[in-house]
Amino acid sequence: MKLLFLACLSPKTGNYTTAERIRSHIESAGHSCELRDVADFHSPSDVAHLASQNPPFEAALAIHLFKAGRLLLDLRLPFGVIFGGTDINEDVKDEQKRVVMEQVLLKARFAVAFTEKLKEEAEFVLASPDSKIYVQPQGIQTEAAEQFCWTEFLRSSGVRTECLDELRVFLLVCGLRRVKDPLYLADVFSEWHSENLHNVLIIIGPKVDPALTAEVEAVVKRATGVFLAQERSQRELHAAMKRCFAVVNSSVSEGMSAAILEAMDLRVPVLARNIPGNAAVVKHGVTGLLFSSPQEFMHQSQRLLSDQELRERVVRNGKLYVEEHHTVKQERETYQRLVDKLHKAQFSA
Template identity: 80%
Template sequence: MKLLFLACLSPKSGNCTTAERIRSHIESAGHTCELRDASEFQSSAEVANLVAQNPPFEGAVAIHLFKAGRLLLDIQVPFGVIFGGTDINEDVKVEQKRVVMEQVLLKARFAVAFTEKLKEEAEVFLLSQSSKIYVQPQGIKTEATEKFCWTEFLKSTGVRSEDVDELHVFLLICGLRRVKDPLYLVEVFSEWHCEDPLNVLVIIGPKIDPVFTVEVEAVAKSGGLPGPGEEPAGASCCHEEVLRRGQQLRLGGHVRSHLGGHGSWGTCGGQGHSRECSRGAA
C-alpha cells in the first residue's frame, strides 16, 4: 500500500520524532510511506492533486486534526488521524478550528489517541465518534550505550555525591522552547531538593530556542547549581559536549498504526527502533 503521511516536521520536535517512528513502522510492515511536512501545502486541493498522481496514493495518515488533518478533507482515499496535544489543549478553543476538526473526525476512517484522557477529552469537545478513536500509548525504551558511565555522566552535569547509587535522579527529556516550558518544574523541584538533597532533576534535550535556553539555565543556576565542593542542587545541566563524547542515551519506542485500505482497515504491529540523542540542553 502506498501511503501519504502528513505531520508538522519542525526539526527536533516531538511531532517530527513521532512521525519518523510511525513511518518506519509502516514501512517495516511492507508498505510505502511518503512523509511530508504539512507546512508545504497551502490547501486541501493541493494534497488532493498529490494523492491522485500516478501512481496514486491508496491511503493517508496525519498527525494533528487541524494542522494536518484538514488538508485531507478533499482526498478520495481513506485516511486516519492521530490526535496531538495541541488539538485538545488549544485548537478546540477556537470555534473555526473546532468545526474543521469535527469535519476531519467525521470523514476519517479511524483516529488514534495516545492516552485515555486524550480520547475522553476529544469525546467531550468534539462530535462523539467513540467507535473511531483507538487508544495506543507511545512506548519508550531507554538504554545506555556500552561506554556510558552513570557516575561520570552525573558529575559532568554538575551533580556530585559521595554515593551516586543513593541519588533519586529524575530525567526529563525535552527540547527547550517556551511551549514546553519546564521552568515551573525546575523551581518546584529545587524546593523539593532542599527538603531532600538526594532528589536530583536532570533535563536533557536539544536547545531549540537558544534565548529561552539561557533563561532556563539562569533559573537552574539561581536555584543553587553546585559550585566546587558544594552539594548538588535540585536541577542540573546536561551540556552538549557530554553527549558528544559517546556518553549518549539511546531512545526507542513502538507505536502501532492502523492502516486504511479499500473498504477495510487493519492493524500493523510496530517494532522498537533506537534513536540516539546527540544533543543536550540545560
C-alpha cells in the first residue's frame, strides 16, 4: 500500500524524529510511506491533488489533528491521525480550531494518543467515541556517538573556564519555540551560577522560531552561567546528555517529551516542569523530579546535588520505566496493526 504521511518536519525536532520512526515501522511491514512536511501545503485541496497523482496514494496518516489532519479533509482515502500535545493542550481553546479537529477525528478511521490522560481529555473535549482512540506511548531507542568530545562541546557552547571537568551541566533540550519556554529558568540559573560557578545551564536545540531565537541569543549574551549550544545530530545529542548532570524540561505544553524519555533511557536524572504531559511520564521523586516555578526548580536541583540516594533512585526507576512502557517493538506492532486497518478499509470502501 502507498501511504501519505503528513507532519511538521522542522529538522532535529521531536516531531521530525517521531515521524521518521513511525515511517520506518510502516515501511518495515512492506508498505510504501512518503513523509511530507505540512509547510509544503496551503490547503486540503493541495493534498488531495498530490494524493491523486499516478500511482495514487491509497491511505494517509498525520501527526497533529489541526496542523496536519485538517489537510486530509478533502481526501477520499482512509486515514488515521496521531495527537500532538498542542492539539489538546492549546488548539482546543480556539473554537474554530476545535471544530476542525472534531471534523478530522470524525472522518479518521483511528486516532492515537501518547497517554491515557490525553485520550480521556480528547474524548471529553472533542466528543469522540472511545473505541476510535488508541493509546500508544512513544517508543524510545537511544544511541550515543562513540566519537564525542565533551570539552569541545562545552567550549563551542561558550563555556569559558579551566575547570570543565568540575562543571555540573544542566542540559535544556528543546527547539527554540514559545511553547518550550527556553528562558523560563534563565534568571534564577544566572543567580545560582553567580553563587557557584560550577552550575551552568546549556540550551540546545534547533532554531525554529527566528524571533524567539533572537531573544534567547540576547539573554545568553548578557547572562552568566546560561549558554546556547548549536544543535547536534541525535547521536551527538545523546552523547552530550550522558555527560550532563541532569536533563531539564521547562515547556509550557508537551504531548510526550522524547528528550525526557531519552534521558531516562540513558540513565540521566530529569528535572521537568510540572505540566500534564510531563507529569504523565515523570513520577516525582520516583522517575524524576517535577517543579512548578523557577524557585522550586532550584530546590529540586539542590536535592539532586545533595542526595546521592535520590539521584540513584530516579535514574534506576527512570530506566526501568522506559524499558517497560516505551519499547520500539510495541510501538512498531501498534502502528503496523493500525495501518492494516487502513489497508482493509481501502478494499471495503
